[in-house]
Every structure is written in structure tokens, then in C-alpha cells.
Amino acid sequence: MLGLKLPTDPRWVNIVEKNIDEILTDHAYCEQKAASTAISLIVSFPEYTNLVEEMIALSSEEMGHFKMVHDRIVDRGKTLGRDRKDEYVLELIKFFPKGGSRVTQLVHRLLYAALIEARSCERFRLLSEQLADKELAEFYHKLMVSEATHYTMFLSFARKYGNREEVDKKWKELLEYEGKIMQNLGKKETIHG
Numbered sequence: 001m002l003g004l005k006l007p008t009d010p011r012w013v014n015i016v017e018k019n020i021d022e023i024l025t026d027h028a029y030c031e032q033k034a035a036s037t038a039i040s041l042i043v044s045f046p047e048y049t050n051l052v053e054e055m056i057a058l059s060s061e062e063m064g065h066f067k068m069v070h071d072r073i074v075d076r077g078k079t080l081g082r083d084r085k086d087e088y089v090l091e092l093i094k095f096f097p098k099g100g101s102r103v104t105q106l107v108h109r110l111l112y113a114a115l116i117e118a119r120s121c122e123r124f125r126l127l128s129e130q131l132a133d134k135e136l137a138e139f140y141h142k143l144m145v146s147e148a149t150h151y152t153m154f155l156s157f158a159r160k161y162g163n164r165e166e167v168d169k170k171w172k173e174l175l176e177y178e179g180k181i182m183q184n185l186g187k188k189e190t191i192h193g
Helices: 012-017 020-044 049-075 087-092 102-130 134-161 164-182
Strands: none
Touching (some): 012 020, 087 102
16 A cells, blocks of 8 residues: 555564664654644645645644653653654655755655655554554554555645646655665664664
8 A cells, every 4th residue: 555665674673672762762753853844834835725724733643643652751761862863854855856846846745745654654564563562562553544644645635736647657756766765774763764
């Protein structure tokens, strides 16, 4: 369903289990960045009323997820660690050239967002199926379902606002590019890297 070209090596979960506090911190910041992305889309493209309405809801939902992850960190007797660069996203955003029409810029941002949500969904599925901590596994199962709806929403908006054939071509090319990025990632206790 997700169309990802290179699945995450299941051994990634072993890395995560040895570093639960690190993955929770990274995950919290991913949720915060997802909320920021939604707000940024509102600010950058206010003329797209349907998009604005969905991004209002999404920003609120993502901050709710941030709180849920933060609560788990606090419940473990820890504090939120410092944010780190997301190597995955930094590599991903190199794919599309800068500039172009407003519609092109919007479509590119929507496709990036869709892919980030798809990879998060895939990683959350692995965590939900393989974590020894059953309560945390259930938590990731619930978030996996949410991420899947976000992925489809962003992709649907890209297809709505751009030329469907061109958008699908770009999506396919972006998926191929992302698969190559993933060959060098999956060795750290981060949601995407």
C-alpha cells in the first residue's frame, strides 16, 4: 500500500529496543515537525481552503501526538532530549529542484510530506509488531493507523492541486530516490534514519 521501494530491515527494531529513550525523543520531535509542516503549509498556501482546513486539524493532531510521546518520556522518569538533524529528511528534500510555480512548490511539499508519513507508518508498523514492550507496541500500532491516513491525505492533495499524471510520475521517481537513501540508513535509533 505504501509503495516504499526498500523496506526497513527488521533488525532496526533491535537497535530501537536498546535505545528506547532515544527513539522516544526523536519521535517526539518528528511529531512537532509534522505539526510545524502543517502550519507552514497554511502560511505558505492560504488560498487553498480545503488544504488549510485539513492542516488546522493535522497540526492539532500532531501536537497531540507530541504530547502523548512526551508523556511516555516523563512516565519513564526521563526528560525530552535535544533535537537532532533528521538525515533522512535532509537527503529527501534534495530531490526536487528549488523554485517553480506556486503549484509546483505546493505539490513538491505535499509529496515530501506524504513520503515522510509513509515511512513513519512503515516504521511504526515494525515497532507495533516487534517491540517486546507490549504497551509501547500497542501505542505504535495506534500511531501507525494515523500516519497511514496522513500519507494518503497528502498524496490526495498533491493529485488534486497538480496534474495527476505528472504528480504520479514525480511520486514514482521520489519513491525510487527514497529507496536509495534508505540503503544507507536504518542503523540508528531514529524514526527515519
